[in-house]
Amino acid sequence: MLRIIGSRLLQVPIALLGMTLIVYIFVTASGDPVLLLADPGASAADLEAMRRELGFDRPWIVQYLSFLGDALMGDFGTSFRHRLPAMEFVLGQLPATLELAAASLFIATVISIPLGIAAARHKGRPVDLIATMVAVLGQSMPVFWLGMLLILAFAVALPIFPVGGRGTFAHLVLPAVTLGWYFNALITRMVRSTMLETLNQNYVRTARAKGVPERRVVMRHAFRNAQVPIITVWGLQAGNLLTGTVVAETVFSWPGLGRASVAAVLARDIPVVMASVFVFTVIFLVINLLIDLSYYLIDPRIRQ
Amino acid sequence: MLALLKTAKGAIGAIVLTVAVIAALFADVLAPMDPNLQNLLARLRPPMWRDEAGQLYLLGTDALGRDLFSRLIHGARISIMVAIGAVLVSGVIGTTIGLFAGYYRGVASALVMRFMDIQLSIPMILFAIAWIAFFGAGLVSIIIVIAAWGWVQYARLARGIVLSLKEREFVQASVVLGARDGRIILGHILPNLISPMIVMATLQLGEAVLLESALSFLGMGVGPPTATWGSIVSDGRSYIDTAWWIVVFPGAAITLLVLGANFLGDALRDHLDPHHN
Numbered sequence: 098m099l100r101i102i103g104s105r106l107l108q109v110p111i112a113l114l115g116m117t118l119i120v121y122i123f124v125t126a127s128g129d130p131v132l133l134l135a136d137p138g139a140s141a142a143d144l145e146a147m148r149r150e151l152g153f154d155r156p157w158i159v160q161y162l163s164f165l166g167d168a169l170m171g172d173f174g175t176s177f178r179h180r181l182p183a184m185e186f187v188l189g190q191l192p193a194t195l196e197l198a199a200a201s202l203f204i205a206t207v208i209s210i211p212l213g214i215a216a217a218r219h220k221g222r223p224v225d226l227i228a229t230m231v232a233v234l235g236q237s238m239p240v241f242w243l244g245m246l247l248i249l250a251f252a253v254a255l256p257i258f259p260v261g262g263r264g265t266f267a268h269l270v271l272p273a274v275t276l277g278w279y280f281n282a283l284i285t286r287m288v289r290s291t292m293l294e295t296l297n298q299n300y301v302r303t304a305r306a307k308g309v310p311e312r313r314v315v316m317r318h319a320f321r322n323a324q325v326p327i328i329t330v331w332g333l334q335a336g337n338l339l340t341g342t343v344v345a346e347t348v349f350s351w352p353g354l355g356r357a358s359v360a361a362v363l364a365r366d367i368p369v370v371m372a373s374v375f376v377f378t379v380i381f382l383v384i385n386l387l388i389d390l391s392y393y394l395i396d397p398r399i400r401q
Numbered sequence: 402m403l404a405l406l407k408t409a410k411g412a413i414g415a416i417v418l419t420v421a422v423i424a425a426l427f428a429d430v431l432a433p434m435d436p437n438l439q440n441l442l443a444r445l446r447p448p449m450w451r452d453e454a455g456q457l458y459l460l461g462t463d464a465l466g467r468d469l470f471s472r473l474i475h476g477a478r479i480s481i482m483v484a485i486g487a488v489l490v491s492g493v494i495g496t497t498i499g500l501f502a503g504y505y506r507g508v509a510s511a512l513v514m515r516f517m518d519i520q521l522s523i524p525m526i527l528f529a530i531a532w533i534a535f536f537g538a539g540l541v542s543i544i545i546v547i548a549a550w551g552w553v554q555y556a557r558l559a560r561g562i563v564l565s566l567k568e569r570e571f572v573q574a575s576v577v578l579g580a581r582d583g584r585i586i587l588g589h590i591l592p593n594l595i596s597p598m599i600v601m602a603t604l605q606l607g608e609a610v611l612l613e614s615a616l617s618f619l620g621m622g623v624g625p626p627t628a629t630w631g632s633i634v635s636d637g638r639s640y641i642d643t644a645w646w647i648v649v650f651p652g653a654a655i656t657l658l659v660l661g662a663n664f665l666g667d668a669l670r671d672h673l674d675p676h677h678n
Contacts, residue, residue: 112519116528123531237659239611241618242634242652245641249649253642333521340526344615348638355526359619362530370531377524 101389109382113375117168120374121161121367129153130365134177164371173375174368178361183368187354187376193263194342194353197276200269201345202338204277205284210327213288214315217296228285235282240341244275244348261350272349276341280334287330291323298322324395332388339377404672411668417661418606424474425481432471433457437626440466445644461646463636469647472628473654479622479629480658482540484609487547492602494548495555496594502556503563504586514560517553525550533621540623547612551605558601559594566590596673604666607659614655630655 131148139147148154152163167174173183181189216228251271252260258271295301296319304318305311343355358373360366405411424431434456443452443466450458460469502510529546536542566572572589580588616622617631625632630651637647 108515108519111515115519116524120527120531123535126535233660233663234656237607237663238656239614239618239631239634239652239659241615241631242648242655245634245638245648245652248641249645253645339524340612340615343526344618347619358527359530362527362534365534370527374524374527377527381524 102386105382105386105389109379112382113378114165116374116378117165117371118161120370121164122157124362124365124367124370125153125157125160130177130367168371168375173372176361176369177366178364179366179369183366183372186369187357187372190352190354190357191376193351194346194355196269197272197345197351197353198338198342200273201275201277201341202280204273205280208277209281209284210288213285214292214320216285216289217292218315220293225289228289232282232286232289235278235285238278240275240279240344241348243278244271244345247271247275248348261348263352268349272345272351275348276338276345279341280338283330283334284327287327288323291326292319295319295322321395325392328388328391328395332385339381405668408668408671410664411672414661414663414665414668417657418665421477421481421658421661424477428475428478432468432474433459434468434471436467436471436475436628438467442466445640445647447644448646460650461644463633463647464640464644469633469650472633473630473651476628476630476633476651476654477658479540479617479627480610480613480655483543483547483613484606484662486540486544487551487609487613488602488605490544490548491550491552491605492555492598495552496559496598498552499556499559500563500586500590500594503560504567504582504590513556517556520553529616530619530621533616538616538621538624543613543616543622546616547609550612551608554605555598555601558597562594562597563590566593600666600670600673603662603669606666607662610655610659610662 131144131151131153135144135147145154152160155163164174171184173187175181176183176186179186212224212228212231216225219225248260248271251257258267259265262268296315298319301314301318304314309318339355342353343359345351346353346356347359354373354376358370358377361369361373406415428436440452440462443450443458443462444464446458446462446466448459448461448469450461452458458468458470460473463469463472498513502513529550532546532549533542536545566589572585575585575589613622614629614631614634617629618635620632620635622629622631633651634648637644637651641648
């Protein structure tokens, strides 16, 4: 176990280095940021002075290394567009994204686990059919389209919720349902199939035979063993969560980091791009580490 | 193959995919109008609207008066080309890498595994956006981005299968008889790898369609005036309170295509791998 955690921790600097390098090359090579920053009327000499001031006159490898050196000290530079320290700007956007992600994962978990268990226990019955339909539709509908349909239904036709923005609880409902729906589909399918497998195991039959109440059989004997694959799905979906957040934030004009980082890439706001890549990569690695740790807690076999 | 079409899932999946491919191939003939022909006098008309000449706009028009039905048919072209292109590229690359990583256990193999772990732990959407900002949003560029996103899945699956195949008697027997690596790989490993990879590829078709449409929606797909399903939805966003059809129909087309690909993938898996259930 310690070896797994060790190798995960070793991955952190490698992933950060690789990711920042690749993105740095792409973003700097894709266009002259000075041209985007300067006034349209700026003279060639002005541009040259600006280039020198921002350090863009140096070879890119020197630029990257100097970025890296500063980043290690916590300085990601100043956002070209927002005139703020880049890391401060990124961390300012982060709570909105975390709020949305947490709310959608909550919705997904609260619906999917009971639904998946019920579907597995009553295989072939109406509840199973509903669960299968939820899973199939959830995986086939584009997140942005579901968001628009919800806006059409619950913000335009029946004006219950606001069309977009962030603030009150009502603002959170539609984006969270939109994003949660997709994860709900994945987790429901996973819970159903792993529960079907564990409910057929001999130890479950033994538990039933010795008269353990059905509720306890399902929750203690079967569901406990279904937890490992479910957690694995969560871990694998960490990446999709970000893609989903970018889309959901765009649909609902949610002022989060997903939307801000896309805007930063398109505007070549390099300090903000690098700071958000850094933050996202760290979050992913932490999630993966937590998942490894939770295996350790859930499955005693791994502890040995 | 016929048995596949007898299951409901297989039949629905095959029909949906066939219709989409036909729409993509023959869009020029099938579309009633030029998808980019603007008619500012006929903006935002509802479905089933007819102009004075009696021309039917089956699904209505968009904000520039373009025929939505014709744009949907042409949009199928991008979705199908990107999906098939990305799945072919990522499937071939991923399967090859996975095969070698599973067959030859060594430093290179371990490095590849580490690399895959790391790729799975980085936010690919940012990579995709940076790539598109760098190389532009052409068709090839988008295929490469989606392929770079998906190859790890094939590589992991292929590696796992190769690892277990290597322990099987018929492979061990070949090794004992002195067969060369090339012969074992081509004669014993690869044939057993093909069908799970085809299942995987079919299931990934839907994934590729979803990614392409999400990129298009974010304004990073094949640029205007080319019609893509994601960009039509994005265009319709501003008119959502007056013209629901612009948003509803292209999204329904994406959902249907992804559903069809997933159904066909499921049916193929049941057909090729009876142990799965």
